[in-house]
Amino acid sequence: MSTIKIELGTQLPADLKKDFIHKMYYSDSSVGTCAFDEKGTSLLLDLKEGTTCIPDVLEKKARELAASLSSSYIPIKKIVYFDQSDITPRYCEDIEQVLLDQGHIHQLGQGQYALGPNVTNLIRALDSLFIEFGRSQGAREYAVPTLIPVETLAACDYFTSFPHTVTFAFHLPEDLKRIEDFMASAREQRSKGGIKQIEIEEVKTDVVLSPAVCYHIYHMQEDLSFDKGEQGRTFLCKGKCFRYESGTLNGLERMWDFTMREVVFVGSNDYVQSGRERSLDWVIDLLKQLGLKCRVETASDPFFAGDAVKKKAFQQTLQLKYEILVDLPWKDTLLAVGSMNIHQNFFGKTFNISLENGTHVETGCTAFGLERFALAVMAQYGPEPEHWPEILTSRMT
Ligand code: ATP
Numbered sequence: 001m002s003t004i005k006i007e008l009g010t011q012l013p014a015d016l017k018k019d020f021i022h023k024m025y026y027s028d029s030s031v032g033t034c035a036f037d038e039k040g041t042s043l044l045l046d047l048k049e050g051t052t053c054i055p056d057v058l059e060k061k062a063r064e065l066a067a068s069l070s071s072s073y074i075p076i077k078k079i080v081y082f083d084q085s086d087i088t089p090r091y092c093e094d095i096e097q098v099l100l101d102q103g104h105i106h107q108l109g110q111g112q113y114a115l116g117p118n119v120t121n122l123i124r125a126l127d128s129l130f131i132e133f134g135r136s137q138g139a140r141e142y143a144v145p146t147l148i149p150v151e152t153l154a155a156c157d158y159f160t161s162f163p164h165t166v167t168f169a170f171h172l173p174e175d176l177k178r179i180e181d182f183m184a185s186a187r188e189q190r191s192k193g194g195i196k197q198i199e200i201e202e203v204k205t206d207v208v209l210s211p212a213v214c215y216h217i218y219h220m221q222e223d224l225s226f227d228k229g230e231q232g233r234t235f236l237c238k239g240k241c242f243r244y245e246s247g248t249l250n251g252l253e254r255m256w257d258f259t260m261r262e263v264v265f266v267g268s269n270d271y272v273q274s275g276r277e278r279s280l281d282w283v284i285d286l287l288k289q290l291g292l293k294c295r296v297e298t299a300s301d302p303f304f305a306g307d308a309v310k311k312k313a314f315q316q317t318l319q320l321k322y323e324i325l326v327d328l329p330w331k332d333t334l335l336a337v338g339s340m341n342i343h344q345n346f347f348g349k350t351f352n353i354s355l356e357n358g359t360h361v362e363t364g365c366t367a368f369g370l371e372r373f374a375l376a377v378m379a380q381y382g383p384e385p386e387h388w389p390e391i392l393t394s395r396m397t
């Protein structure tokens with residue numbers, strides 16, 4: 001692997017650095033790893049095996065990205081709703097490595113993992129708490145698909161906000177000749193040692209793998225008018241989510257294929273706001289019982305480009321996203337394990353869902369990343385259940 005050093009010549013603000021690194025991975029397919037040097041003004045890029053690139057071109061891309069991010073940067077003060085940073089975690093090994101070394105997880109592909117008994121038990125215990133919260137809110141329980149229509153995701157503005165993370169799903173066209181040709185080519189490639197990649201010419205798709213769970217919930221209520229006097233509805237759902245996060249994919253911290261549990265509030269402004277405030281109170285109580293070093297604060301989503309800065313500022317200023325950030329002691333960084341989001345009437349308008357008085361509903365969702373939450377617990381307590389908090393072990397069979 002060859003390394004390139006790029007002098008940016010300028011120090012980016014700390015919160016912009018994360019965004020910059022994230023976007024650099026999408027700037028060129030040769031970028032393998034990407035990090036700042038100790039001074040924070042030079043970029044160290046490792047190129048992927050078997051790729052080539054012109055260093056000057058990469059340097060130009062890096063400088064342009066830094067300039068564009070800096071020119072539109074708006075510093076925003078985060079609001080902290082809960083802070084439990086004074087806790088000293090009992091465990092500080094590199095849990096990702098320990099989980100792999102001890103066979104608690106197995107990497108099966110990029111961002112794809114099989115989880116062993118300890119991890120699945122922990123996830124089940126955590127999820128039972130989230131389910132309990134959802135039920136305490138009177139939520140209706142739904143199972144939703146893994147696929148989502150392109151049309152639905154487009155209506156949710158996903159392709160204009162996060163196109164880089166979308167995972168497209170394809171199938172062979174209904175064409176006997178092409179199916180037979182495909183089989184013949186698969187047979188031939190298998191006999192030559194295996195199939196690593198598939199290329200299908202001129203194939204179109206109208207479905208993708210869903211990047212979130214709550215979109216299905218809004219979609220299924222399309223053109224719905226709430227009953228007389230009904231202020232809102234709450235839903236409980238869980239699903240597989242897919243986000244291609246390129247070079248930032250990393251163990252259970254950032255997976256391509258992960259699981260999200262959501263409690264979704266749909267209704268009047270009061271209904272949705274109070275749903276989120278109850279979520280916040282419940283989350284704070286849970287974090288205290290789990291004894292995790294963590295905090296809850298305002299955040300923004302990783303919008304890709306275009307009006308990304310405006311969208312981020314809007315989200316932060318209006319406090320539309322609260323994030324649960326848990327400390328990973330072995331590397332002293334914070335990991336988002338869940339978020340409590342408000343979308344105002346965006347989905348209400350998009351899917352024409354209205355209250356009895358004709359106004360569009362507002363929506364909000366409280367989302368937990370199950371693998372990430374489990375990782376965060378194990379990062380502070382270790383991989384063995386005997387060290388985990390009682391609130392979890394008491395729920396294990
Ligand atoms: P991040 O900024 O860390 O990418 P996010 O703000 O995009 O996270 P949300 O859209 O709020 O995440 O999703 C809800 C939760 O789903 C996150 O708090 C996290 O626990 C989980 N999650 C999101 N992306 C991933 C991923 N790539 N791998 C594992 N879990 C994830």
Ligand code: ZN
Binds near residue numbers: 212213341
């Ligand atoms: Zn959601």
